[in-house]
Amino acid sequence: MKKLILQFFILSLITTVANAQNFADYVNPFIGTTNYGATNPGAIAPRGMVSVVPFNTYGGETTFEKDSGWLSQVYEKTNSHFTGFSHVNLSGVGCPDLGAVIVMPTTGEIDINPLTYGSTISNQEARAGYFSTHIDKYDINTELTATQRAGISKYRFPAGKANLLLNLGQALSNESGAMVKVVNEQEIEGMRMVGSFCYNNPKTIYPVYFVMKVNKKADKTAVWQQHNKIEGPEAQWMEAYNGQQRIIEDAYYPIIGDSLGAIFSYDFAEPTEVEVKIGISYVSIENARKNLETEVSNVSFDEIANRTKDNWNSVLSKIKVEGGSEDDKTVFYTALYHTMIHPNVLSDVNGEYPASKTRKTKTTEGERYTVFSLWDTYRDLHQLMTLVYPEQQLNMVNTMLDIYDETGWLPKWELNSTETYTMVGDPAAIVIADTYMRGLDQFDHEKAFEAVTKSAYEVDGGNPVRPCIDSYIKYGYIPVDDEIDKKLWASVSTSLEYYVADWSVAQFAQSLGKQDKYKEFKERAYGYKKLFDKETDFLRPRHKDGKWYSPFDPNDGANFTHNIGYVEGNAYQYNMMVQFDMPGLIKQFGTKAFESRLDEIFSTGQFDMANEPDIAYPYAYNYIKGKEYKTQEKVLELREKYFTNKADGIAGNDDTGTMSAWVVFSMMGIYPDAPGTPQYALTTPAFDKITIELDQKYWGKDQVVIKKQGGKSNHIQSIKVDGKSHKGYFINHKDLVGANEITINMK
Amino acid sequence: MKKLILQFFILSLITTVANAQNFADYVNPFIGTTNYGATNPGAIAPRGMVSVVPFNTYGGETTFEKDSGWLSQVYEKTNSHFTGFSHVNLSGVGCPDLGAVIVMPTTGEIDINPLTYGSTISNQEARAGYFSTHIDKYDINTELTATQRAGISKYRFPAGKANLLLNLGQALSNESGAMVKVVNEQEIEGMRMVGSFCYNNPKTIYPVYFVMKVNKKADKTAVWQQHNKIEGPEAQWMEAYNGQQRIIEDAYYPIIGDSLGAIFSYDFAEPTEVEVKIGISYVSIENARKNLETEVSNVSFDEIANRTKDNWNSVLSKIKVEGGSEDDKTVFYTALYHTMIHPNVLSDVNGEYPASKTRKTKTTEGERYTVFSLWDTYRDLHQLMTLVYPEQQLNMVNTMLDIYDETGWLPKWELNSTETYTMVGDPAAIVIADTYMRGLDQFDHEKAFEAVTKSAYEVDGGNPVRPCIDSYIKYGYIPVDDEIDKKLWASVSTSLEYYVADWSVAQFAQSLGKQDKYKEFKERAYGYKKLFDKETDFLRPRHKDGKWYSPFDPNDGANFTHNIGYVEGNAYQYNMMVQFDMPGLIKQFGTKAFESRLDEIFSTGQFDMANEPDIAYPYAYNYIKGKEYKTQEKVLELREKYFTNKADGIAGNDDTGTMSAWVVFSMMGIYPDAPGTPQYALTTPAFDKITIELDQKYWGKDQVVIKKQGGKSNHIQSIKVDGKSHKGYFINHKDLVGANEITINMK
Structure with missing residues (x-):
């Protein structure tokens, strides 16, 4: 294990040195990530539809909370409550929107509340098309990269119980409504409503479609969904779950609603690396799958990260x-x-x-x-x-x-x-x-x-x-x-x-x-x-x-x-x-x-x-x-x-x-x-x-x-x-x- | 116009007389529709997945309101506030569920609130596989019939503005969440969450899929959707539409959320008959379309009604x-x-x-x-x-x-x-x-x-x-x-x-x-x-x-x-x-x-x-x-x-x-x-x-x-x-x- 980590760092080092003359190496994606610059340090390819960005503006005690002010960003450099990586994001805009299709890796028992599953992150490193960090609460090392239409995340989980939470409730968008379908133990598809940017034209809502593929078969799959609050006689029968979130295991069919998500759970005998690829489309789930397959299937994380860096270097x-x-x-x-x-x-x-x-x-x-x-x-x-x-x-x-x-x-x-x-x-x-x-x-x-x-x-x-x-x-x-x-x-x-x-x-x-x-x-x-x-x-x-x-x-x-x-x-x-x-x-x-x-x-x-x-x-x-x-x-x-x-x-x-x-x-x-x-x-x-x-x-x-x-x-x-x-x-x-x-x- | 209506009544009369010896004619679907019998007078084929049933248990001033007691029926004989025809229904059960995919025909300006668009109905007539009524507020004569997997409604609108409201928010089910997509001016598809019947196994939620086809091209199409209520600084910008329903015109793409619907609008120069066919499936939208096409496409309302009556007669x-x-x-x-x-x-x-x-x-x-x-x-x-x-x-x-x-x-x-x-x-x-x-x-x-x-x-x-x-x-x-x-x-x-x-x-x-x-x-x-x-x-x-x-x-x-x-x-x-x-x-x-x-x-x-x-x-x-x-x-x-x-x-x-x-x-x-x-x-x-x-x-x-x-x-x-x-x-x-x-x- 130690040996592996060491090799990884050496490789990173070599890469860094080899590309030192790259123009892309002069990119510091943290510039503009505070003082309302509204940029983010996430991984993105030139003019990418997708970016993979750490979301840290959600949560009651956060200094810059997305709903506490007119905040238009999923990331604020000075914030500390990280709640996942969102896959569609805007950079440098003045109204909240997108910030959706969020993946949060956790360990231990399943918790589906971002207020409690959130964590600090450390060792944040951002380059053109690449972001890495350590999720402190769960001791998960994370690397992110992206092509134009797909995001790729690599999570190194410690041994034991691990979870991938795909949260379709949380978003920067003030719209809600999502559909999620667990296709199998390695794939999830769905859509999430976004829109009404700046509220000038509040009827402009529409879905963003996604397909998520994971390179490790989940031991357990589930979806969660928020039950609406029922009043009156029936409320007595419903007891504790009235108005609460439900975790529904083995649901291989669409679940729809205003607040929901999906869970892939694992129990790792040893520290394990999991790669998550998410393809996005604004046309259809099929196209999201095509985008994913065309751009990132059968390609390793490192190769994608290198290609994206090359693309950045080429334009810069x-x-x-x-x-x-x-x-x-x-x-x-x-x-x-x-x-x-x-x-x-x-x-x-x-x-x-x-x-x-x-x-x-x-x-x-x-x-x-x-x-x-x-x-x-x-x-x-x-x-x-x-x-x-x-x-x-x-x-x-x-x-x-x-x-x-x-x-x-x-x-x-x-x-x-x-x-x-x-x-x-x-x-x-x-x-x-x-x-x-x-x-x-x-x-x-x-x-x-x-x-x-x-x-x-x-x-x-x-x-x-x-x-x-x-x-x-x-x-x-x-x-x-x-x-x-x-x-x-x-x-x-x-x-x-x-x-x-x-x-x-x-x-x-x-x-x-x-x-x-x-x-x-x-x-x-x-x-x-x-x-x-x-x-x-x-x-x-x-x-x-x-x-x-x-x-x-x-x-x-x-x-x-x-x-x-x-x-x-x-x-x-x-x-x-x-x-x-x-x-x-x-x-x-x-x-x-x-x-x-x-x-x-x-x-x-x-x-x-x-x-x-x-x-x-x-x-x-x-x-x-x-x-x-x-x-x-x-x-x-x-x-x-x-x-x-x-x-x-x-x-x-x-x-x-x-x-x-x-x-x-x-x-x-x-x-x-x-x-x-x-x-x-x-x-x-x-x-x-x-x-x-x-x-x-x-x-x-x-x-x-x-x-x-x-x-x-x-x-x-x-x-x-x-x-x-x-x-x-x-x-x-x-x-x-x-x-x-x-x-x-x-x- | 008068002549047409007269002909219609004469034809009905002839049909009734001709089939008087049919065993199906002894069916009185109103039996059990009060005193908690929980049956309904809607149109259904033998062992049909679909029934088309007048929904009259929704609305604050209704005597038997679906949420005011443990009511498990969409229809109560003694109620008077009709809010549309639901297409998936249970008969004679003890817990509320289904009662979804509701079509309401109205006239005049669009109103999407069932509390206000509801109407009394009169001249209710129910037979095996057939229901007809007059929707008083809008002067719409309505006939319903069904095959096993599709429901067919015939609405005779007066001249002027007319609307077909497909309400996916209202339901007898206490679940929520729906997707609706206007495919074109004659077709709508989607799904609606139902389930958690009796709350013993509250995780059992799932979608019912539907395709709706209308024989008259809509002059205007729209969807409506409920915006969630936003608090805080952004609420000022959103003004009147915060937490309100929005009508979105010409939206030919999926809209998802807990409360929504679709609208087909018309402006008829003369009284016009519109046929609405809805296919249902619990597998997929594609299958709902197949069910509809196989069972009711290219067949007139009357022929379907007759076939269904024949089927009833055959089993009875x-x-x-x-x-x-x-x-x-x-x-x-x-x-x-x-x-x-x-x-x-x-x-x-x-x-x-x-x-x-x-x-x-x-x-x-x-x-x-x-x-x-x-x-x-x-x-x-x-x-x-x-x-x-x-x-x-x-x-x-x-x-x-x-x-x-x-x-x-x-x-x-x-x-x-x-x-x-x-x-x-x-x-x-x-x-x-x-x-x-x-x-x-x-x-x-x-x-x-x-x-x-x-x-x-x-x-x-x-x-x-x-x-x-x-x-x-x-x-x-x-x-x-x-x-x-x-x-x-x-x-x-x-x-x-x-x-x-x-x-x-x-x-x-x-x-x-x-x-x-x-x-x-x-x-x-x-x-x-x-x-x-x-x-x-x-x-x-x-x-x-x-x-x-x-x-x-x-x-x-x-x-x-x-x-x-x-x-x-x-x-x-x-x-x-x-x-x-x-x-x-x-x-x-x-x-x-x-x-x-x-x-x-x-x-x-x-x-x-x-x-x-x-x-x-x-x-x-x-x-x-x-x-x-x-x-x-x-x-x-x-x-x-x-x-x-x-x-x-x-x-x-x-x-x-x-x-x-x-x-x-x-x-x-x-x-x-x-x-x-x-x-x-x-x-x-x-x-x-x-x-x-x-x-x-x-x-x-x-x-x-x-x-x-x-x-x-x-x-x-x-x-x-x-x-x-x-x-x-x-x-x-x-x-x-x-x-x-x-x-x-x-x-």
Whole structure:
């Protein structure tokens, strides 16, 4: 026994050393696992449908308990009550959902109450695609890995009684309802209801299907189920089991209900390793089984873990950084890793996926993606995909167009083929136009244009993407009256989102030769000026009759409190959210006033690194000639303050990789500050050399290198593109991918 | 519209007239539908797995509400709040279960709350295999019929909005949990948990599967589901829908949970007839679909109704009665109909059924039956089956032997392949031995003998059929101490049941040439004498040390109150439950004391016609030479008092046809008073001529006729068998089936 364990550690050690130069080794999945980063250290493959994540936010005495606050994560670094490994999880989102299909290994007598069977865990180790820990209460060593559609767990049980509890009652989702069927002593199948994410569209509930296979035949199998509480005369007969959980042995048939689970029990003569493989599908149990069989059957845990690590290395190596500290590299590759979690695949190995809304089974030829948190990701994540992973980005655009086909509307916050309508605006239009404007145009333009203009026009009241579009068209902004009438959230924020979308549609129209549409949408975009109050220099809520809404305090709305006009921010945080026309916005302010307001925002703590509306502010100094050094200073300052190689090393919620994309770009010295405009703002890179591998198929070139050289300061002296002086602190996408080398000379 | 309705009524009229001579026309399914008879007027085929029954015992203001008392029926004649038609139902049982898969037709806006969508119904008409009514609130005329594995409903909706609500939340079962999937605009599939009948074996829960097909495409489809109630911070976001039911439109995927349903909605330009067909299976959804397709697809409602009526007529015509009043005939054929409800088929059209305990799919070559309420039915129902429907009885015996193979034990109260362990004793042993002793022996004797003796011997504590068998063997009776120690119910009742079983096993052994076993079990059976207290002339609870338990009051235990020694009865009602050795019992009393006690029991109201232990008492006078006339008087009196052509026309709970079998036999003038002994006690028939069609295959003859002739009194003068004088007031089964005519000459 000792010998075996020793061999295991030696092997681990060898593996670690051998892969030391792997980019995947720079991933620290613990980054973002506290301070509401909402990431997790679980095992996941790039864009995996499945992740295997330790669940430690369930339980009354837990510090961050899932139901004690608005907690949207199954794992919190500082918590200590572990209750199993969940197999479908969201990373960096703001509402609770999924966190379901939970396996908990225990020893001794069967206990099916997570409050009592929970344990502390120790020796947590997380790498890209791998997690291991020791479950203290039961002395079980555990390793986890995953492919895109299956999770694999290895439990080393001590001798004696052992149990695998498959808990379908507990979940992060507030939905309930599950079916479980013990197929035989090595296999369980079933489904679990999830959905109603953020409760904006509370009818969007649906099942996640699973098949679980275990490599050791269970000595005993059982299911448990919660009996509903009966009142009245019958209650006397039922006695102790009324309203209680029942353990039903040898039940090889479906059990259905709101709270249930299955148990595989063992009695091991000696310490024994058990491998549990769980395949997931959103189409059917059969597909979950296909996913499992195709991806992980007849493959050992170690081989799967290695393959997944190789996959991670393969995607992460698209950007090679040199120079910079080890921590910088860890922050960088972990951020890049976090941009590869969501969107994730929804389609099964056979290409099948549930169509949006009806969930009827369809088949895709590419990849069907899901988890589009577009209000977040339109700002930088998709620009990163376009630049470095154009094939993925195209699949994402095509997914959006398929959703348009399926539902009549582009997505806003799509989750497993449901539309959650979380946040505001028309972000898919921006993503599609931005992708096209950058030259990644291998999708159906005409359908795309039809889709992005449908939500821009449809005024019959049934426009789920752009509520109050009629007022917006009529007044050039959404009057605060509509907000007071509860027709929508946040009249200013929503108007600003519509302006960006309209700007993007205008650019798209122009490229497609639709000159009339270009003019029309550009005009619409410039409507932002109507919301600019020259008295206060704020974009502020305005009535139909043109009067400004009052009382008005630009501080209102801090810390997610409700305020009129804005969502998840206040007037400061939306003050400059007109990235598509910064010169125009600056004119509204006057250059000096603009700069002072920016300075004020940063110096008075109004800047919120943890949320999206002001995420591009640090780059706004680039628009003031001679003040670009402030961008260089701010970006460095924010990076070092908020993005670190620690559990709290993401500014706040990662927003499905949006924050991470910000730091990935910022560390490369380029940032797509104006969605819909194919440009990058430039700043000081964190590394001496950055090699971005380009996809030859789309960019006609293999790579572009960004080099930092010269002085030791953080201030840029000059910028050269392929040896030629570069004017200003912006670069077009076309110029970037066309260049061999961007040289940034430091003072 | 008027014309159509008129035609419909005329057609109904013609059908009624045309079939007036059908035996099925004498069935009045309303008999037993109040006074806790627990039968129902729903549409069912002979031994059908499915019945379509109006559910009117749900709702707060209902007089007999399912949860306000220990109500075991979905229908109560005197109730008025109808909430839909349930498709799996039990008839004449004592605990609530099934009553699930409920369809409710409504009009107007969708309402999914049975408390408010419920309606009165009028013009209720019930025939064998057919029910029709008018749903007042919605002005919907409804007709129902059924095959063995499918139910068919025809709803005539008025013009306008119409809805079919498939409610999987409401049920008579106290279990919950269902899955529903709208397959398309004409089809719904799913499953619903049921089980834990009587709560003796509360882990026995399992799904019933269904497929519903509708002949008109729905304009809109939806499912509804109950959201669980969330507390804490998230509750604020959820607002009105927290803990509420949600209607989810166009959901073509499974929805699972404790409370849900599906909706098909229509908007009819004119009055429209809609046919709903529901196939049921206990194996799988696929089998439910097969059952539906095989039995009712491409067949019109009327054709199915006619076929089912023909089937009823075919089984009922096995006994033809002549003479007697129309009401007598109705009572008789309705009782015979009630003996053909349970046991019912469990196997699907392809022979598949869920094996007991594991519910693994097995295939039968004959019929797999279910719903064996054996503590009741061993007393007369199976003897009726043996005599008139031997093929069915053989399938029932083989089902019991299969259950023995599957679980290691014979059934006691079997329900859909679960063992509910309701009531006491070892009744399957009696049924099997009795069947064999009557000469219906085409089953595996050796396995049967092994099965009946296993429970008689197994003393290792794991004997679920005969608890306390060790004490019983040791002391010759179960000491009351075991009852006080809560090792079992009712020490006297249970001992008495074991004696009958042992007597039956003894007879079976003797027939098989196992002389030693014969002696051993006969001795065991005679143990009843040890419980006979000559001081009081009661079979009374006794301690291990031989002392009688006291205090002792033979009145204790009336009206189902708890008493020591007896279950569902008192010392009077068990006083003569030694039918296998009445001469021996009479010796214990002394003939005079025996007769007085019998007289006392009848005259003081101690006789309970509504429950089984004393059900053979009226025939006990036949054992007292010269007093047989009292049997003739009592049987007539009881028949006329308790068994009438009225809704309260069954003495009490029909006990899956046991009460009905009592009246069927009693009206024929023959009653199998001593289970395990192949005899019938004789009394005055209710009819002038009774022709029992015999199955040539088993009895080598076509029929036996019982004729009543002579005087007008109810007293028998003499009995002849094929013209020869018959001695005494009993006849062997062999003699009965060997005879051509039994002539009963009246005084």
